[in-house]
Amino acid sequence: MSAPATAATRTVPSPRQYARRQSRLRSMAPAVFGLVSFFGLWQLLVMITNTPAFIVPAPTVVAKRLWEELPDYAYEFSFTLAAAGIGLVIGTVVGIIGAVLMTNWRPLEKSLFPLAVVLKLVPFVAIAPLLRIWLGYELQPKIVLATLITFFPVLVNCISGLRSTDPLTLEFFRSVGSSRWEILTRLRWMTTLPYLYAALKVNVNLALAGAIVGELFSSKNGIGMVINETALNLDIPAMFAAVMFLAITGVSLTLFMNWSERRVLVWHESVRTSGGR
C-alpha cells in the first residue's frame, strides 16, 4: 500500500523505499545494457570499417557535434515545441468537446464520426505542401498539422472513456437526482481521464512528428528546418546530432508524461498495478 510520502520519509528513505529503489535500478539494468551495447557496437563497426564521418559518423563524433550545436538546436527546438504544444492543446480540446457532444447526441456521432475517420485516414504528410501554400512559413501550418494528427486519438479514446462509466455508480448519481452536467463533470469525466492519458501519451510524440514534418516542408525555424539545411549541405554528423537531440527530447517527454500520469491517476488500476514504474 503506497501512502503518499510525507516530508520526513522523503528526505530519509525508509528501508522499504530503499529496497524499492534498488529493485527499480536492477530492473533498469537490461535496458542500460542494451543501449550501451548498441552504441558500443556502432562505435566499433565505424572504427573497424573505417567509415568516413560524412557517411556514418561514430557516436562519439555525433555526441561532440551535438554538444557544440546544443544552444542552437535548443533555440530552434523551441519553435518546434511551441507548434507541437499549441497543436496538441487544440487537438485535445477539440477531441474532448467532440467526444462529449457525440456521446450525448447520437445523430451528431453518426454524421461526424465517419468524417473524422476519413480525416484520420488521410496521410498527414500529404497535406503539408498544401498547408505551406495556404498558411506560409511561420508557426501556423505546423500547428494545423499537429492539431490534425492529435485530435483523432483523443476523440476515439474519450468516446470510449465517456461510455465506460460504471453502471451502478451512474445509478447512484441518478438516484439522488443528479443533473446531466453533474454526471458529466463528477463521474464521466473522471472515468475518462485514464483513457485521455493513454491518448495524450501517444499524442505528445505524434504532435512533435507533425510539427517536424511541417518544418521539413516549409519553415524559417525549427529543428525540422535544421535537418533540412544540414541535409542540403551534406553535413551528416550534424544531421545525426539533430536526430539524437530529438531522440533525447522524445524520451524526456515520454518520461514526463508517465510521471504526471502516476501523479494524476494514483487511484487507477493501471498505475497501482504497475508497481510504480
Add this chain to the structure above:
Amino acid sequence: MVDRVSKTFETADASVEAIREVSLDMREHEFVTLIGPSGCGKSTLLRIIGGLIDPTTGRVELRGRSPHEAQRTKDIGFVFQQPALLPWRTVAGNIELPFELNKGAGTDRLCSTEEILALVGLAQFAKAHPYQLSGGMQQRVAIARALIFDPALLLMDEPFGALDEITRAGMRYELLRIWGDTRKTVLFVTHSIPEAIVLSDRVVVMSPRPGEIREIIDIKLPRPRNEEIESAPEFVRIADHLRHLLKA
C-alpha cells in the same frame, strides 16, 4: 406504497414480463425484505420504487410523491450489490458526494461524516481510498453514503451478495446495529433466508418470473437481535417455511 405495479421488458424479438401486479405498503421505520429466486424481478421492483426505471403499469408513491420527485428531493438512498464508490475519492470524499450533487434539494444531514464513519466502524479510514479497503468495508462506505443525507427510504439491492459467507454473516448484524441507531425505512432485496429473517420486520416472498407476491410473513422475533437468534425455534420454523415457499 406500491400499487399494482407490473413491468414488461421489450427487447428486439421478445417481451419479458418481469413482475406482475405487485402491491406493497410500507410503514415508516419498517425493515422489509424482498426474497425470491433469481430472476424473479426483485431488483426490478426495487429500481422501480427508486425511480431508476418506470413501471409498465401501476404506480409507486413515497409519502404521496412519485419516485422521480423523491429523487429530486433526495429522499432515496440506494445501496447496490457492488459498492459503486468513486475510486479517485477518499472514503470521506465518497460519503460527502451526495452533498455535491443536486444541490437544489436542500441540505438534510443525518450526522457529521466523522459520526457516520464511526457508526459504520470505519472511523480511522476517512482518508483511505476505496482500493485500500476490503469488500465488506467498501460496502459499509456505500451504506454510509446512502444514509448521510437522511433519505426517507433506504433501498438495498443484495448489498452483501458479492461478499464471502463469513463477512456476509457478520455484516447483517452490523447492519442491524446501524439500523437500530437510525431507524430508517428499509427495503432490502436478498436471496438469503437467514439474512431475511434476522433483519426484517416483514419478509415479502416472491414467485419465479413473472414475479408476484406469494406471501408476506411477519417476523415477530424480539429486537435487538444477535447471532443467537439463528438457533431459536421460531427462527428455524420460519426458515423452514420460507424454504418451502421458495421451492414451490
